[in-house]
Each structure stands twice: as C-alpha cells, then as structure tokens.
Amino acid sequence: xxxxxxxxxxxxxxxxxxxxxxxxxxxxxxxxxxxxxxxxxxxxxxxxxxxxxxxxxxxxxxxxxxxxxxxxxxxxxxxxxxxxxxxxxxxxxxxxxxxxxxxxxxxxxxxxxxxxxxxxxxxxxxxxxxxxxxx
Numbered sequence: 326x327x328x329x330x331x332x333x334x335x336x337x338x339x340x341x342x343x344x345x346x347x348x349x350x351x352x353x354x355x356x357x358x359x360x361x362x363x364x365x366x367x368x369x370x371x372x373x374x375x376x377x378x379x380x381x382x383x384x385x386x387x388x389x390x391x392x393x394x395x396x397x398x399x400x401x402x403x404x405x406x407x408x409x410x411x412x413x414x415x416x417x418x419x420x421x422x423x424x425x426x427x428x429x430x431x432x433x434x435x436x437x438x439x440x441x442x443x444x445x446x447x448x449x450x451x452x453x454x455x456x457x458x459x460x
C-alpha cells in the first residue's frame with residue numbers, strides 16, 4: 326500500500342505585487358504554448374522544435390467580499406507590471422511570473438448569495454515552473 330499524501334491549503338502561498346493574498350479560493354496556472362512543436366518531413370523523419378517566449382496566465386478566484394479585489398483593481402487601472410508567485414510549501418509546486426499584468430477587471434455579479442471574482446494575470450512564467458506533488 327502506498328503512502329498517503331496530503332494537500333494542505335494553509336501551506337500554499339499566493340503572492341501578487343509583493344502582497345500575500347490569503348483570500349484566494351482557486352488558482353489556475355496556464356502555460357500558453359507547448360514546450361515542443363513536432364513536424365514530420367516527406368520521408369517520415371520527425372523534427373522537434375523547442376518553443377520559447379510563451380504568453381502564460383495565472384487566474385485567481387477571489388470571493389466578492391475580499392478586500393484583495395480593490396488591490397487587483399488598482400493594479401489593472403495602473404497597468405503596472407507586477408510579480409506573481411504561487412508556491413506549495415507542503416509539496417514541490419512552484420510557479421513564478423516576474424512581470425505580469427492584470428488584463429481586465431472581472432465581471433461583477435450581485436445576487437442573494439455572494440459570488441466570485443476571477444482575475445487574470447498575463448505574462449511569462451519562468452523556469453523552474455514546477456508542477457509537483459505533495460508530501
């Protein structure tokens with residue numbers, strides 16, 4: 326029988342523009358380009374090309390009630406280049422974007438129940454970009 330692994334959200338940190346964001350509900354890291362492109366020649370030989378310079382994104386979901394929404398709004402309005410990092414100290418995941426831009430203010434939905442705000446930060450994620458496991 327294999328060892329039991331544990332995900333502990335309290336050991337994961339999201340840092341945007343130098344501020345620790347504790348109110349996040351979900352973080353999605355998306356690499357914009359495949360690391361390799363493959364082509365096949367007329368004789369069937371296969372060539373692979375290393376891609377560089379992808380446009381990546383980090384999507385952050387915050388609750389409507391989070392004061393972090395005001396900070397994210399200020400980043401979008403200013404057009405500032407901001408650093409963004411997600412690290413799982415209970416495992417080995419690490420994603421670093423040294424210069425990202427909040428690309429738009431999210432839709433705001435209001436109803437009887439609180440809703441979420443999804444922010445997208447676009448830039449280039451640098452190596453090492455580690456999608457790791459947990460201890």
